[in-house]
Amino acid sequence: MLYAVVVTVCNGSSNDDVPQAEKxxxxxxETSLRxxxxxxxxxYTRGTTADWGxxxxxxxxxxxxxxxxxxxxxxxxxxxxxxxxAVDEIDVIVISHxxxxxxxxxxxxxxxxxxxxxxxxxxxxxxFIQSVENTGAEVxxxxxSVRIYSGVYSTGELGVQIKEQSLVLDTSQGLIVVTGCSHxxxxxxxxxxxxxxxxxITLVFGGFHLMNxxxxxxxxIIDRFRELGVQACGSSHCTGDRxxxxxxxAFSEDFxxxxxxxxxxxxx
Numbered sequence: 001m002l003y004a005v006v007v008t009v010c011n012g013s014s015n016d017d018v019p020q021a022e023k024x025x026x027x028x029x030e031t032s033l034r035x036x037x038x039x040x041x042x043x044y045t046r047g048t049t050a051d052w053g054x055x056x057x058x059x060x061x062x063x064x065x066x067x068x069x070x071x072x073x074x075x076x077x078x079x080x081x082x083x084x085x086a087v088d089e090i091d092v093i094v095i096s097h098x099x100x101x102x103x104x105x106x107x108x109x110x111x112x113x114x115x116x117x118x119x120x121x122x123x124x125x126x127x128f129i130q131s132v133e134n135t136g137a138e139v140x141x142x143x144x145s146v147r148i149y150s151g152v153y154s155t156g157e158l159g160v161q162i163k164e165q166s167l168v169l170d171t172s173q174g175l176i177v178v179t180g181c182s183h184x185x186x187x188x189x190x191x192x193x194x195x196x197x198x199x200x201i202t203l204v205f206g207g208f209h210l211m212n213x214x215x216x217x218x219x220x221i222i223d224r225f226r227e228l229g230v231q232a233c234g235s236s237h238c239t240g241d242r243x244x245x246x247x248x249x250a251f252s253e254d255f256x257x258x259x260x261x262x263x264x265x266x267x268x
Contacts, residue, residue, distance in 0.1 A: 027265045033060035033171070035178075035205075037262040038079050039070030039105070041237050045261025048079045053101035054180055054207055054237045058169070060268065062149045063091035067167055068180050069105035076105035079260055087112045092148065093137075094119045096180025097164040098128055110135035119146075119154060123163045145196050155192045159184030166206075168193045171268050174231065175199050179206035181238050186210070187224045200229025203266070205256060207237030218246045234258045 027034045037044065039055035053071035058064070070076045080087065087109060093116050096102050110116070114136040120129060122141045133139050140146075142165055145156035153168040162183035169176040177193050179186065186208045190201060204225075210218065225233065235247045236258035248255040256264065 025263060025265060027060065029060050031268055033058065033169070033176070033266050033268055035059075035262075035264040035266070036083060036085070037236075037258055037260055038066075038083070038085065039068070039076055040258055040260050040262075042259035043261070044257065044259025045083070045263075047082050048260035049075050050260050051075045052237075053104065055102075055105065056178060056206070057085060057090075058167075058178070061152050061169065064089055065092045065094060065148075065152070065167070066090045066109065067094050067178055068096050068102040069093070069109055071101045071104040073105045073108035077108065083261060088115075090116055092117050092119065094148070094154065094165070094167060095121075095124075096166060097121065097162060097183065098124045099162075099181065102180050103128070107131060107135065110137050119148065119165070121157045121163055121165060123157060145192070153196050155189060155196065158189060158192060166193070168196055170197045170199065171202065171266070173267055174202035174229070176202055176266065177204040179204065179208065181207040181209045183209055187221055187228075190225070190228050190230065194228060201225075201231065203232045203234065203256065204230055205234030205236065205258060208235045208239040208243070210235075210243045211238060211240035213240070213243055215246060218243050219250075222247065222250045232256055 036057045039053045041050055041052055043050045051071055055068045055070040057066055090113055117138045118132055119140050119142055122143045142154050143157050146154050151170045155166045157163045164183045166189050167178040175193055182189055232254040233247050233251045234256035235244050
């Protein structure tokens with residue numbers, strides 16, 4: 001087990017009668033980061049709802065980030081309520097790419113809290129960008145890699161047919177990389193992260209988009225993960241069930257099970 005990662009979980013055995021405030025463990029913002037999965041294909045905490053898509057809340061850096069917003073606003077807000085998330089405390093929203101399973105809840109979030117900065121890709125459609133601007137939110141269009149604020153970076157716009165950005169967090173223990181679907185290729189994303197900050201990767205999690213990948217393809221990716229210094233992996237969303245199993249087998253106790261309501265607390 002990684003010494004660098006301190007994980008506290010809200011597990012699937014949680015009682016439905018537990019008050020919402022107890023659904024996520026507290027954390028020390030001075031020393032720790034807290035990641036909460038709000039939308040995913042899999043349920044981790046009882047009482048939350050799974051659906052095809054991804055969203056994750058990141059707390060403990062300089063500002064609170066919402067990374068992607070899932071597919072259906074009703075499911076996103078059900079999980080937000082269940083996990084006692086305060087939407088008005090979100091400062092920054094980063095959208096990985098313009099697919100509905102990552103953008104579906106965005107306007108609903110902005111209707112409740114327009115006082116945020118939204119990082120979109122320059123390749124997003126003009127209509128989509130305008131719809132976000134119409135909420136009153138500040139929009140930043142991303143092309144190259146960019147420092148969002150201290151210790152937090154966008155990889156910039158990667159890929160050709162489907163362009164996408166991922167998040168890179170620079171911590172004292174190494175990099176944490178959060179992905180939406182990894183359409184440009186998960187290895188390519190991690191290589192880019194290492195170019196932005198030359199540190200080994202403590203954890204990568206999110207969708208890896210490997211549903212059609214063979215066992216050998218996955219093994220090749222795992223081998224490259226090792227070369228890049230990846231210590232722990234949390235493949236989910238569009239990775240594929242069989243493929244997730246291969247990552248789980250390879251990383252053993254350093255595989256991080258994802259799903260709605262999954263809460264991770266890691267040292268900064």
